[in-house]
Amino acid sequence: MSGYFLYHSIGMFEGKEAAMRAELDQFSQVWSAPDDAQWGYALGQKQAFMDAWATLIGADSKDVALSENVTGGLYSILGSLPAHVLKGRTVLVAADCFPSLHFLLQKLALRLGFTLRTVPLSAGLSYVTDDDFIKAWDDSVGVALVTWVSSTSSHRVDVDRMAQCATEHGSLMALDLTQAAGLVPFTVHEGVAFTLSASLKWACGVSGASLLHVRADLIEQCEPEFRGWFSQENPFNWNLDQFSYAQGARRFDHGTPAVLGSIASLPGMRFVLASGVENLLEQNRALTAVLLDRAAKANWPVLTPLAENERGGSIMLRASSAQRAQALVDLLREQELYCDQRDGVLRLSPGNVCTEQDVLRLCDTLQTAW
Template identity: 35%
Template sequence: MHADKFSTLEEGIYLLNHSVGRPPVSAYQQVQAGFIEPWKTLTNDLWSRWIEEIDEFRKATALLLNASWQDVCPQTNLSGALSKLLPALPHTSGRNVIVYNEQDFPSMGFVLNQAQRTGFQLRCIPTDSDPLDLQVWDDRLDSSCACVLVTHVQSNTSVQVDVAGICALAKKSGVIPIVDIAQSVGVTEIDLSQWDADFVLGSCVKWLCGGPGAAFLWANPDIIEQCQPTDVGWFSHADPFEFDIHDFRYAEGVLRFWGGTPSVIPYVVAANSIKLIAQIGVDQVRRHNLALNQRLLDSLPEKVAICPVLPELRGGTAVLNFGQQQSTVEQNLLDAGVHFDSRPTGLRLSPHIYNNNAEIDVVTETILGCLKH
């Protein structure tokens, strides 16, 4: 389904979409039109043209999330965005605790660890706690907390948490919710108006098939004017082309988090891919992904599923652990030409809109062949 719109592999079964999505076939042409040709032909107005391309990225991202594009700021990656965000948050005396989950992506945890150098303290929800239980979050959100990092879909387990519920608990306690949607955007429908988050961080390299280097920070307009980032550059300025070294003024809104000279190509590529995913429909991507994963899970013993069996609690990835047979299963899948990866929790298989039933059946037959021995 829609395989003709993406550069899929000539051989093998690609199920690494939780890591890097396949590029649209139109990506190369879009880079030529949106980056190379303006570079070849324009002079003084080149940056204006490139900023238009980046604005297309902001608009495409906002449309996907039911948000205003003026509230979307381009970023390079999520950890970089979080590094900019934490020291810029409005400070309230007595609030210096950051709540996070041990199953958050390690790169985000690294940023949180460094934040302790600036006075923050960390409060971790351990792996053996159930992130689907709102009481687990409520027990850790109190008047000492500055913010909470909420990972919409966990990369190691594919657990999809109740973001709206957690944000409501955070707001009740005066805590700033920061939501990581790297593993969910493009494969689950997201409506930011339903979450009441203060900040949302995402990237395009996975389910959005936009390649690395194009990430984004969405900020709630109700809080953004209270934020004073120190990691700034000329594109964080109210008038980037004013060029007065003695006069820095924050850009209005979220663009104060932009920084110095931006890359352009990643956003040209990503804007094109986001528009393609939107044209197909995230709802259709979601239905297709759920159907293929369910086809896989229904064919295997339930005990091997590390990911939630209930589809409404699961992201886009099937996470499977076969115990003592794990290495045998992994080797046989590799021999069958299946592209996947493994984490301590289990092997990860992530079908996208360009995968099909026949590919999932190869995976299932390969696994079952191992389990019979």
């Protein structure tokens, strides 16, 4: 039993500490040995993590690369595209995207010559509806950045609709899976050009190892400007006049690879794959149903769509103010119930370490102070 409701921030599973310690202890032993086995082991573990991501999303491993975070992955993608994709065109994004990505796009618009079009939150809602996003999508859009599940409302977009829109308008669609990967089943979509995700939330990993999937037919067109010796088919080609990109998504590598994030995230990915995403989602749906039922009875303002096919794994409640929301977070923490808030929005994400009793205890505590 656990009062942990922060899967939108960091994912947990029973035995996580021991599993991570074992993986990192093994790394420490190999990396500290006075022999030449370090890089073979480290790169093998990194590849194992990429293979696990490929399994999770039904992709081919050769189309998968890693970045330090989703922001870095998006930077690599935009810096790899032929100039005509972006120059003089529009990049479309919703106002409820993760702010870090918007900050990046604002700056890159100046250098890459595109117009950033941000679709505002839909009237009376805390998210951008699919209809409103699609209304803003026209033939000027070179790239559309779509957030699968919002971090502030848990609204989930219809990927099929978005992909169809991308095809109709001749746009490239980038999809950020971060707030649902490892919980909601997903298979790479032929209408999605680029798929990105962090690994530290429902996938139960750590920061520093994020997914970057590129649709196979686009890889040869992509020439990342953020490149280095590991972008090559043969990283040990050190002839300064004979650089050539690797054939697969590994061209999105650059300098000496960071491996610790991948190694530390392997236990979480193994847990998710062994448990089965469908089973994890079923448990989450049972717990969020209890939470939504109590919210309805108490008249707590729910910002998350009620339909299961329109939301991720979190339930967001609107407090009267940011100060009130923080007071509720602090009260819950005193009872060893852990959640957070953003601008007055209480974010509650029950996962596999939670039980119905944990949800009821959280609701009872909220009821005393709402």
